[in-house]
Amino acid sequence: MLSATDNELMTHVGAGTPMGNLMREYWIPFLLSWEIEADGSPERVRLLGEDLVAFRDSSGKPGLIAENCPHRGASLYFGRNENGGLACIYHGWKFDVSGRCVEMPSEPPTSNFHEKVAGLSYPLVEKGGVIWAYMGRESVPPPLPGLEWLDVPEDQVIASKRVQYSNWVQAMEGDLDQSHLSFTHRWLKPNPNSIRTGVDVIREKDSHPHFEVLDTDYGVLVGCSREAGDGQKYWRLSQHMMPFHTITPPYGDNPTRNWRAWVPIDDHNVFVIGLTFHPNRAFTDKERTRLESSANVWTISPENRAPVTSAPFGRWRPALTVENDFHQDRELQKTGIYSGIAEFWAQDAAPQLTMGTIYNRTREHLGTSDGGIIAVRRRLLGAAKKFASDGVTPPEISHPEVYQIRADALFLQPDESWVARTADRRKVNVAVNPDSPQ
Ligand code: FES
Ligand SMILES: [Fe+2]
Secondary structure, eight states: OOOHHHHHHHHOOSTTSHHHHHHTTSOEEEEEGGGSOBTSOOEEEEETTEEEEEEEOTTSOEEEEESBOTTTOOBGGGOEEETTEEEOTTTOOEEOTTSBEEEOTTSOTTOOGGGGOBOOBOOEEEETTEEEEOOSSOSSOOOOOOOGGGGSOGGGEEEEEEEESSOHHHHHHHHTOGGGGGTTTOBSSOOTTOTTHHHHHHHHHOOSOEEEEEEOSSEEEEEEEEEOSTTOEEEEEEEEETTTEEEOOOOSSSOOEEEEEEEEEETTEEEEEEEEEOSSSOOOHHHHHHHHHSOOSSOOOGGGBOOOOSSTTTTSOBSOOGGGGGGOOHHHHHHTBTTSOOSHHHHHHHHHHTTOSSOOGGGOOOOGGGHHHHHHHHHHHHHHHHHHHHOOOOGGGGOGGGGOBOOEEEEEOTTSOHHHHHTTTTBOOTTTOTTSOO
């Protein structure tokens, strides 16, 4: 349970709010590189409640500027993207990727008025096939977080996005909540195509996992153990990295790995940008086709995508919604899948959206299975309050190396320490982890 004040503080991200101010100090991933082309159509973008337009100029440089033209406010989304800038279709004022007004054809050629007009723009970095924005107050942005996949060749990475019509915190909380896997995603019969059949059996037999959390220099490490038979414990370790990054544990040997970020569009909407990557080999065409077309937390299957629109993130919207009950099938619920919902992310979205777009956490009753999300809330609230009071950015922002971590999954004897046994396995480190990028 949270107080109404803390709930508002944690969930509201507009300009000037404590969480909004804090979040703007971190790099924000928001666009896949292929979504904008040199001199191509701009993209509407909405981040932390701000309406923006992204475009790629003639030289290939990406830009992110305020959607409304500094002249009289027309949308620059309609602009002409050519010859090194985006020109407003109302009076032709043209802006480069840094927001500078480079042409003002509606004023006399002798005028230097254009030198006095600059639109809002945010610095961008493009790495790993993703474009990142810095919306913070520093004139020199911090380094990007040192996430493992940023150094992995692009043919080893498959990325996607998904819009969810809820506040960012309740969406991210679902990703750190290992308890729900025994229910929300459960198959009632073994799924013969799953590589995690053994794990599914463990989850079914032990539906009340034991949780332990560790506050770390990057965020929160959530350890979750279940009885695995023969006296062993099966541990799954999820990572939360400030402010909105999550990694969940892999399955199998020499596994693919994952990452996602839960980026607020505004207080009532979030998109998750995520990827699957293999640390040391390219995906085969067959694997790529399968991974690109199957639903997961951050990927909507092709048949369940809403028609593409030019709204912000308009190519990543789901056709399954509260209005159509996420196509829940009551027969399937009796015979096949616990939730009765076939699409993976929709199994999460159904409970998360029906909580209300910003869940009223003064009404909840947290149990032992909620240890992970309690710790993450404490971390977020603590950081936002501290930043509001002393104005000092959290240390992880200037220490990208603390983000060089992995999630983990392993069997342990009851007397073994999960923290000690996984200390090296949780590092992105070639010396101890041979499947790290080389
Ligand atoms: S409103 Fe954009 S040039 Fe006038
Ligand atoms: Fe889930």
